[in-house]
Amino acid sequence: MRQVPRDAGRPVKHLLIGSGRLSRHFTHYFRDLGIDHETWLHPRVFTREVFQRTDFTHVWFLVSDRAIDSVGERWLGGVREFSQPSAEDFLPQLLHASGSWVTPVARGAHPLMTFGPSLYPANFYRDIPFIVEDFFDGVETEWILGGLPNRTVQIPSEKKALYHALVSSAGNFPAMLWADVFTRFERDLGISHHLLAPYLFQTLANVLREGEGSLTGPLIRGDRETIVKHKGVLEDSPLGRLYAAFEIFFRETLSHHPEDSNHV
Structure with missing residues (x-):
């Protein structure tokens, strides 16, 4: 079977x-955009009827990384067994949303965002970029995402591990650091951690704008005395x-940068 675009109309x-x-986040976003979609909440169990559907142009495996292959293969097996012969050459675009997982079963389309337990404002989702796995198969990015207006960037499969390692370092590591500092602020100083917010937001804004400078x-x-x-x-x-580890990191990567002595 080939994943090929449906008729243009x-x-x-x-x-x-x-x-x-x-x-849940995807469903919320698709509903806001008015993109036709359905949800299947039980990836371990599919019915014959869902495999016989011919109206799905895009199928997302929104499951854990370790489950993507098994769910995808279960889907493909069901399509082979139960779909109409005329539909076999028109497999829907099969997608997963993992930032690091690579599989021949489905193409990765990773939303570059952290998703909490609460849903976000509807217009927030439009600004989330998608990093799409480039299969070098000639399929246009606009078709891959099936109507999503989000900005997309394609990377080859072999770059996904590096991409995800950098994303994780940029987001998860500072979050762990902040959480510990917040605890120490309130426990050891008796100061609400919310007072750090202007400083942290401005620090991020400065780095995004000026980088290492x-x-x-x-x-x-x-x-050295303060250190x-x-x-x-x-x-x-x-x-x-x-x-201490950041001292080493600084010496190896950033120590050539002079700095005005009047800052924190």
Whole structure:
């Protein structure tokens, strides 16, 4: 079977397979866009009727990375067994949303965003870029996402592990650091962690705008006295060990940047 575009005049219809957090976010977004879609909440069990449907142009496997292949193969097996012969050459575009997983079963289309338990405002989803796996098969990006207006960038399969490692480092690591600092602020200082918000938001804005040129602090200034004080009060804690690791990271990557001495 080949994943080929349907007739140009045929309406797009998505099937969202999965019952987890990402599936709920996708359903919310598709509903807001008015894109025709259905959901299938039980990826372990399909019925003959769903395989005989010929109106789905896009099928999303919104399941855990480890389940993508098994669910995808279960889907393909059912289509081979139960679909009409005339439909076999027109397999829907098969997609998954993992940032790192690579499989011949489906093409990766990863929304570059973190998804919490609460749904986001409808217009927020439109600004989420999708990083699409390039199969070098000539299928146009506009068709791959089936009507989604989001910005897309294609990368080859062999770059996905690096892409996801960088994304995870950029988002998850600072989040863990902030969570620990928030706890220490309230437990050890008696200060609400919300007071850090303006500082953190501005730090992010500066980095996005100016890159490494936005960096401030004692490491940038070469202020050894302050660094020693910091390490002393953080000694024998996970944050203290992380501080020491960042010293090494700074020396190996960023130590050539001069800095104005009047910043935090």
